[in-house]
Amino acid sequence: MSCSKFISRLQSSGLYAECTHCHSEFKLKDAELFDGRAAFPEVAETKRQEMLEELAQRMNDFKKRKLSAGAGAEKKAIEVGIGKIIEKIIPAYKEFKIPIFDCRPLFEPVDFIVFKGLCDMNIDSVTFLEVKTGGAALNKHEKMIREAVEEKKVFHKVI
DSSP states (O other): OOHHHHHHHHHTTTOEEEOTTTOOEEEGGGSOOOOTTSOOOHHHHHHHHHHHHHHHHHHHHHHHHHHHHHHHHHHHHHHHHHHHHHHHHGGGSTTOOSOGGGEEEOOSSSSEEEEETGGGTOOOEEEEEOOOOTTOOOOHHHHHHHHHHHTTOOOOOOO
């Protein structure tokens, strides 16, 4: 059976179809049915052109987002990498005003525990120290640690 004969039978069949977008029913005889291997009818060609233009616009938007996301992600990765290096060497920095012998590195989930006065054999405070560069914010775990300290949920235990 030829495609044109098949389309004629569908249009005269009394069958209904459902729109995939609005889910309303319509009679196939009222639809613009055509053989997609041949030239498109004017209505279908207009719709095809609209869809191609929309696709081109979406691709353009996607490329812009991809470029900005790529540049942003690369910049963020570099910043994080530099931050990880700095947090490990910061106690040796001459402007770092905490004696290096008072610092004990953890790096995760906080960078250092500072035992103020340890080098003088007279500890008068313990500080959880987090090193941040470039205006970086605390992550989820760092915030939870800060909250535990602020709520005085810090304990000493000997096992």
